Amino acid sequence: MSDSDGKKTLGLRGSGSRPGNVKQSFSHGRTKNVVVETKRKRVVVPKPGAAKPGAASAKAGGDPSRRPAGISDAEMDRRLKALQAAKAREVEEAARRESEEKARAEERERRRAEAEAKEREQREAEEKARVKAEEEERKAREAAETAQRAAAEAAAASQSKAEPAARASAGRATPAPAAPRKQEREREQRPARGKGRDDGRRSGKLTLNQALSGEGGRQKSLAAMKRKQERARQKAMGGPVEREKVIREVQLPETIVVSELANRMAERVADVVKELMKMGMMVTQNQSLDADTAELIIEEFGHKVVRVSDADVEEVIADVDDSDADLKSRPPVITIMGHVDHGKTSLLDAIRDANVTGGEAGGITQHIGAYQVKSKGGDVLTFLDTPGHAAFTSMRSRGAQVTDIVVLVVAADDSVMPQTIEAINHAKAAAVPMIVAINKIDKPEADPNKVRAELLQHEVIVEAMSGEVQDVEVSAVTGQGMAELLEAIALQAEILELKANPNRAAQGAVIEAQLDVGRGPVATVLVQKGTLRQGDIFVVGEQYGKVRALINDKGERVQEAGPSVPVEVLGLNGTPEAGDVLNVTETEAQAREIAAYRAQVAKDKRAAAGAATTLEQLMQKAKEDETVAELPILVKTDVQGSAEAIVQAMEKIGNNEVRVRVLHSGVGAITETDIGLAEASGAPVFGFNVRANAPARNSANQKGVEIRYYSVIYDLVDDVKAAASGLLSAEIRENFIGYAEIREVFKVSNVGKVAGCLVTEGVARRSAGVRLLRDNVVIHEGTLKTLKRFKDEVAEVISGQECGMAFENYDDIRPGDVIEIFEREEVTRTLD
Numbered sequence: 001m002s003d004s005d006g007k008k009t010l011g012l013r014g015s016g017s018r019p020g021n022v023k024q025s026f027s028h029g030r031t032k033n034v035v036v037e038t039k040r041k042r043v044v045v046p047k048p049g050a051a052k053p054g055a056a057s058a059k060a061g062g063d064p065s066r067r068p069a070g071i072s073d074a075e076m077d078r079r080l081k082a083l084q085a086a087k088a089r090e091v092e093e094a095a096r097r098e099s100e101e102k103a104r105a106e107e108r109e110r111r112r113a114e115a116e117a118k119e120r121e122q123r124e125a126e127e128k129a130r131v132k133a134e135e136e137e138r139k140a141r142e143a144a145e146t147a148q149r150a151a152a153e154a155a156a157a158s159q160s161k162a163e164p165a166a167r168a169s170a171g172r173a174t175p176a177p178a179a180p181r182k183q184e185r186e187r188e189q190r191p192a193r194g195k196g197r198d199d200g201r202r203s204g205k206l207t208l209n210q211a212l213s214g215e216g217g218r219q220k221s222l223a224a225m226k227r228k229q230e231r232a233r234q235k236a237m238g239g240p241v242e243r244e245k246v247i248r249e250v251q252l253p254e255t256i257v258v259s260e261l262a263n264r265m266a267e268r269v270a271d272v273v274k275e276l277m278k279m280g281m282m283v284t285q286n287q288s289l290d291a292d293t294a295e296l297i298i299e300e301f302g303h304k305v306v307r308v309s310d311a312d313v314e315e316v317i318a319d320v321d322d323s324d325a326d327l328k329s330r331p332p333v334i335t336i337m338g339h340v341d342h343g344k345t346s347l348l349d350a351i352r353d354a355n356v357t358g359g360e361a362g363g364i365t366q367h368i369g370a371y372q373v374k375s376k377g378g379d380v381l382t383f384l385d386t387p388g389h390a391a392f393t394s395m396r397s398r399g400a401q402v403t404d405i406v407v408l409v410v411a412a413d414d415s416v417m418p419q420t421i422e423a424i425n426h427a428k429a430a431a432v433p434m435i436v437a438i439n440k441i442d443k444p445e446a447d448p449n450k451v452r453a454e455l456l457q458h459e460v461i462v463e464a465m466s467g468e469v470q471d472v473e474v475s476a477v478t479g480q481g482m483a484e485l486l487e488a489i490a491l492q493a494e495i496l497e498l499k500a501n502p503n504r505a506a507q508g509a510v511i512e513a514q515l516d517v518g519r520g521p522v523a524t525v526l527v528q529k530g531t532l533r534q535g536d537i538f539v540v541g542e543q544y545g546k547v548r549a550l551i552n553d554k555g556e557r558v559q560e561a562g563p564s565v566p567v568e569v570l571g572l573n574g575t576p577e578a579g580d581v582l583n584v585t586e587t588e589a590q591a592r593e594i595a596a597y598r599a600q601v602a603k604d605k606r607a608a609a610g611a612a613t614t615l616e617q618l619m620q621k622a623k624e625d626e627t628v629a630e631l632p633i634l635v636k637t638d639v640q641g642s643a644e645a646i647v648q649a650m651e652k653i654g655n656n657e658v659r660v661r662v663l664h665s666g667v668g669a670i671t672e673t674d675i676g677l678a679e680a681s682g683a684p685v686f687g688f689n690v691r692a693n694a695p696a697r698n699s700a701n702q703k704g705v706e707i708r709y710y711s712v713i714y715d716l717v718d719d720v721k722a723a724a725s726g727l728l729s730a731e732i733r734e735n736f737i738g739y740a741e742i743r744e745v746f747k748v749s750n751v752g753k754v755a756g757c758l759v760t761e762g763v764a765r766r767s768a769g770v771r772l773l774r775d776n777v778v779i780h781e782g783t784l785k786t787l788k789r790f791k792d793e794v795a796e797v798i799s800g801q802e803c804g805m806a807f808e809n810y811d812d813i814r815p816g817d818v819i820e821i822f823e824r825e826e827v828t829r830t831l832d
Contacts, residue, residue: 249304256294259285265303275300313593317539317583322501322529330500330563331372331380332493333402333526337426338409339417343439345369346476347409348385351486370511370524370566371553375486379493382526382564384511402509402526405492406434407485408460412446412473416454424458433496435488436462436471442478500563505584506530510540511566513576513640515668521545521572525561525582532567533560537588541580542599544591545572575667578641629658629727632683633720634674635665636690642713643667646688649717658727660720670707675699684708684723686716721830730826738762738799738821745813746804751786753811754804757819764803764821765796771820772813778820783808 022034220228250264262272262285269285275297276283283289289297295305336344352373369385384403406427410420427434436455438448452462452471461467470488474481508527516522523540525532532538536547548571550558561567569582585591633650637643643665650660663681664674670685670692676699678685684706685692692700692707700707710716744756757764766787772780788804789797797803805819 245302247303249306250298251306251308252291252294252298253308254291255288256291257286257288258283261289261294261297265298265301267301272297272301313590313597317585317594320504322504326501326503327499328502330498330502331382331565332404332489332496332498333382333384333564334405334407334489335384335386335403335432336407336409337386337423339411339414339419339423342409342411342414342417342420343476344409345385347437347439347474348383350476350479350482351383370526372566375490376483377490379490380564381486381489381493382566384526384566402511402528403430403432404496404498405489406430406432407437407489408434409437409439410451410455411440412438412448412451413440413443415447415451416458421458424460433492434460434469435485435492436460436469437481437485438471438473439476441473441480442475448473498564500529502531502562504530506532506536506538506561506582507584508532508582510576510578510580510582513578513667514638515575517669519570521575523569523572523576523582524566525569526566527561527563529563530584531560531562532569532582532584536584537586537591538569538582538584539591539594540572540582541576542595542602543572543574543576543580544588544595545569546588547571575640578639578644628656631658631660631720631724631727632663632681633660634663634678634683634685636670636674636685636687637665637667638689640667642688646686646713646716649713650720653717653721653724657729658724660724669693670696672696672699675703675705678705679703686710686720688713688716725828725830728829731829733825733827734822735825736762736820736822737768738764740764740803740805740819740821742813742815742817742819743802744815748806751806753813754786754806755813755817755819756802757805758802759797759799761799762821763796763798764805764819765823766794768821768823770805770807771822772807772810773818773820774814774816780807780810780812782810 022036024032024034026032246266248265250261256264258272258276259269262269265272273283273285276289276293279293279296281293291307295307298305336348338344348369348371352371371383371385373381373383375381406423408420408423408427410416424434436451438451440446441448452465455462456465460469462469462471464471470492472481472485472488474485506527507529508525510523511526512524514522521543525540532547532550534547534550538545538547547569549569550561551568551570552558552561553566558567585594635643635646635650637646647662647665650662653660663683664677666674669690670687672693672695674685675692675696677683685700685708687707687709689711691709697707699705708719710719738759739761740757740759742755742757746754746756748754764787766784768784770782770784771778785806785808786804787794787797789801794803807813
């Protein structure tokens with residue numbers, strides 16, 4: 001049984017604020033009386049317009065029975081004041097919103113009125129232009145009719161009468177529309193004066209509601225406001241609203257982006273795109289146009305076209321002829337040329353009082369060297385020492401191209417040799433005067449007259465044989481004839497009258513280039529024109545840079561280098577090619593642009609050279625390569641000239657069966673990248689006067705890549721030849737060792753036919769090959785199945801003895817046939 005059984009719910013009876021007793025009954029006859037006091041909180045909210053605030057306040061404050069319980073008079077007054085302030089704010093906000101809406105409506109009305117006025121003006125202008133055109137057409141028609149009538153008149157009197165009548169009729173026709181045009185002008189001016197007072201200023205301030213609702217929209221820039229004010233001012237003054245068209249000269253390259261074209265014409269991109277769409281080209285501002293299409297667009301906009309090409313970037317380094325007044329004498333550049341081991345470097349050492357030969361590997365020159373020597377007479381001479389080995393053809397060619405005088409060194413005991421002839425040809429191709437130095441004159445077997453006689457075969461006629469070429473007998477060991485040689489050089493230089501302008505931007509030729517570990521890319525440059533100074537910005541081939549330091553041939557730092565001065569230049573961004581021309585530019589941007597253009601041209605040239613033009617050519621090349629074995633190699637050298645010489649030497653190795661392919665050649669130490677390339681292609685790495693760094697050595701050991709080091713070019717070329725020879729297939733040679741004649745043929749069970757033979761010549765061997773001849777025609781070639789003498793199997797049978805022979809898988813043998821016995825041997829082939 002629940003406790004709630006029989007209970008009555010506690011409730012309130014009546015209303016108002018009065019105390020009362022509530023009797024609560026419980027089970028088992030229990031009751032309880034509870035005193036309950038009811039209080040109601042009354043909130044006073046006066047109805048709008050019901051009574052004045054003062055009266056309401058007095059009534060509420062004065063009538064305590066209508067006031068909520070527990071609220072004092074001060075609190076009641078404060079609440080009423082807050083209520084009144086809120087109502088006042090609502091009223092103000094409503095009034096402000098109403099005024100803003102009214103202002104917006106007025107602004108919309110004003111804009112609409114302006115648009116209508118503008119349309120009306122446009123229509124009036126069109127109407128006026130149409131009326132004017134009609135009037136002009138009517139005048140022309142009347143003038144034509146008058147002329148026809150005047151021509152039809154035959155008599156002069158009638159012509160004189162017709163002309164005043166025509167003038168009168170024209171006069172009557174012309175002033176007719178004067179009054180309407182005057183009224184139209186007045187109508188045009190009236191709205192223009194009204195609009196002139198609109199200076200475009202914004203009325204009012206930007207409110208929070210406007211900002212949140214986006215009523216104001218995007219604000220105009222200061223430049224846009226200035227343009228608007230300028231247009232309004234010109235319109236008010238009656239002048240033209242549109243600005244005068246500016247005709248520009250637009251530089252047009254081979255390809256140009258649409259946005260860049262618009263920028264160069266100072267036109268909007270949208271207008272350019274619109275014009276292209278009219279031409280049927282759907283393009284965006286980031287697409288490229290060819291020069292012809294861009295030229296049409298430029299002419300459409302009324303600008304002038306100036307066509308330029310990518311090659312125009314090199315115009316800044318164009319060679320300018322110097323005036324005679326600026327030219328000053330310069331030292332001559334002398335190149336020492338000749339065959340290997342004929343004493344070129346030793347001769348130069350004797351002139352310089354130095355020992356360069358001792359520093360060269362193998363005692364031969366493998367780099368091109370540049371030195372300056374001051375003679376006893378005070379003359380400065382610049383010498384270039386070139387290698388004499390056959391691999392350095394391009395080096396000798398470069399030396400002949402940048403030189404003024406060639407000194408051809410010929411050993412008196414060895415006379416004219418192949419590289420001597422090549423040096424003569426280089427000198428003739430460069431049109432450079434030559435001086436013959438007959439060296440090693442101190443040796444007992446020296447024969448200078450033999451040298452002079454052999455030079456005649458190559459059209460070099462010396463003075464001793466009534467020619468024009470000077471010849472001097474010298475000895476680099478004893479110093480004999482040195483003074484005469486320097487005197488001959490000075491005489492030849494005086495005849496040439498060598499001059500250059502030192503006060504201009506420098507220009508020079510790269511004699512040699514290398515990648516130094518501590519100094520970076522270094523180029524040996526022979527300055528030909530101008531003066532190269534520290535800090536100059538230059539471009540050389542596909543590289544550019546800023547001269548960080550200049551070092552002369554003695555290893556000293558110098559601030560500048562004039563014409564005919566060889567210096568080492570530091571500060572390049574990469575290693576240039578030997579033979580490149582160095583030009584000084586005004587800015588680094590110019591140098592960078594020229595270098596990038598040259599690099600792109602070289603890249604395109606390589607791509608064009610490597611691409612097969614047709615599928616047939618591609619298939620033909622693949623078929624040819626199937627029969628050719630290749631030896632891939634990687635070459636790293638200390639200087640650019642050596643790399644070039646080695647690559648040229650590698651190209652000459654091989655025949656139609658094997659060839660050497662240089663995968664990569666470069667300057668500097670052997671790196672881990674080189675090892676990775678060698679591993680991928682299965683090629684050895686050859687280092688010429690360079691070494692592999694530690695990571696490269698570790699990588700080579702792990703990957704099994706062979707690295708070989710060389711300091712003499714002879715050894716490198718010989719080793720590559722030997723390796724390439726190993727790819728040649730061996731030559732098979734046949735040696736005839738005997739003949740045997742078949743006397744009788746026997747049939748033997750389990751064997752077949754056996755020939756009873758007599759060895760008539762040489763020896764018959766079981767392991768040898770045999771041919772069966774019948775009437776001197778070969779009818780079978782194979783091997784012997786058996787060779788027996790009596791009943792025993794033997795290895796060989798000598799001449800004059802009888803034996804039994806059976807052929808492998810062949811039984812057609814007859815008496816009288818001849819057996820030819822031979823042996824094959826493999827002979828290893830080598831490349832010549």
